[in-house]
Amino acid sequence: MSMTSSLLYLDGVSVSFDGFKALNNLSMVLEQGEMRAIIGPNGAGKTTMMDCITGKTRPDEGTILFDGSVDLTELDEAAIANRGIGRKFQKPTVFEKHTVRTNIALALKESRSPFHLLLARLDREQNARIDEVLDTIRLGHLQKETAANLSHGQKQWLEIGMLLAQDPRLLLVDEPVAGMTDSETAETAKLLVDIAKSHTVIVVEHDMAFVRDLDVKVTVLHEGSVLAEGALDHVSADKRVIDVYLGR
């Protein structure tokens, strides 16, 4: 596996909190355009891995390279986001006091310079793009609604919409279907598969039906390192995976 074609490259990443190793010598490679599902028991380090990639947590050891050469451990959150890495949080976080439309507008791919935004107005193209995203996430009719008034599932979708608007090269999606009904879950899987056609995506999820719907390579994390990797059928046949996760 060549480092140049990979979009994300983690090698020997370790993080400990007060002596507890949340990530333990974690290595993983994500190819350009790939979609990867990550599963694993609670506390396996899935969210912590995303924290490391997005600059929230600095690893104690190890390398994280983006696009073959950018060392993400050297950059802060905003710099990493502006390099093209977007993130959806496990607990949906949107800008509650803003309308649905403004939430999307705030995420729109554009200069984040405060001076630029003091003067800039949304042009026709950008407004059209916002409409398009609102359409995709089916929140067009709620665009003037304050985000705080959305249901849990709608907030999840709004956050995915913000990711779409941001149009990052790599999307990190943490438990996108938590709290969704079965039909919403199926819709979300469709949406993510659609997004994955033009983006590189990592999805963390516990919902096995959902992971099956995605139909992509799966990485199983356990105690901060990779336990197994491969097609879902392959890893779910792995005895160790059954022992620590699926069989419980």
Place this chain on the structure above:
Amino acid sequence: MTTISPTLLTRFAVGAIAILLVGSLVVIYLNLGLPADHAWHVPTYVMSLMGKYLAFALLALSIDLVWGFGGILTLGHGAFFALGGYAMGMYLMRQIGDRGVYANPLLPDFMVFLNWDSLPWYWLGFDSFWFAAAMVILVPGLLAFVFGWLAFRSRVTGVYLSIITQAMTFALMLAFFRNEMGFGGNNGLTDFKDILGFNIQSAETRAALFFATALAVSLGLLLCIWMVRSRFGQALVAVRDAEARARFIGYRVEHYKLIVWTVSAAMAGVAGALYVPQVGIINPSEFAPGNSIEAVIWVAVGGRGTLVGSIVGAVLVNFGKTYFTGAFPELWLFVLGALFVVVTIFLPRGIMGPFFGMIDRRRQRRLAAEQSESAARASARREAGIEPDDAATAGQGAAQ
């Protein structure tokens, strides 16, 4: 705190500006245009008192900008206000010239008293009004910039930030109390004679100062509205409500805070500069930590995040203060404390809250109606849309 729609904020602001400008002109007419024995005559000291309230209103507005929209609870804005006041006071001192007690053409009385033989370097240039006016903005702005750069870059937030703003104003107070600082020590700067060559005591000059203050509040309001309504302002509120989220979509949170913090400090400086010629004195007690806290209470009472509310709060609370400190001086602090408690419990959005709330509820009802209508239209479109699609597939099928 709910966010009020920008359109609504603007409408209230425009109303407030109209009241400020027309109201101040009426007061000026009642002062200058009517003879002193006329029943409607407004004495000059009352006009200047109103001017003082408006200077406080500008300070409150500057606090609402950072606190209401940037989420930065400042407990040190009195420092920026006082620095602006000192810059103006230094100009007014230089205007006294040789009319001081010691008749020294160059040195203010307190420097002669300290046996200084020349003006310290930092007093140079303050004989020029425009230099002083620039300093009114630059000195608080620069201090805020440096302070904010260090604090926001280190991600100091919440209570910790509030505490260091208190420490800042407290430290400045101690420094300005020292005679060797060269700002008149304990007594501060006073006994002003002229401003721009006009007698500072005359009713006409007082009227001009009063109007200038009303104008400054209006311009401050416009500046705030412009910032808050811009996409910068939207991002700022996003930073206020979900700082981490904003970072992860690429906003440099510290830059947003730094800009709004610096602009706000400069506004507070202008407020101080308008305050000093109308009250006739500036001394280190203006840096007292309690002053900054009081100013935050004005904003809370008026309604945080409403802009206009901060002006209303500042004027009303200070009017109450004037009344109570005259009638029952020992009661004032209790009244202020009680007011703060009552407002936070019963009017969490301040005095202006219910007004905004009323209009907002009407908007919500309209929005709900609009939403159900557009949902109905969408489903109608979907139903209608199926047919052409089916027809197309059917047509293709037939062609094959």
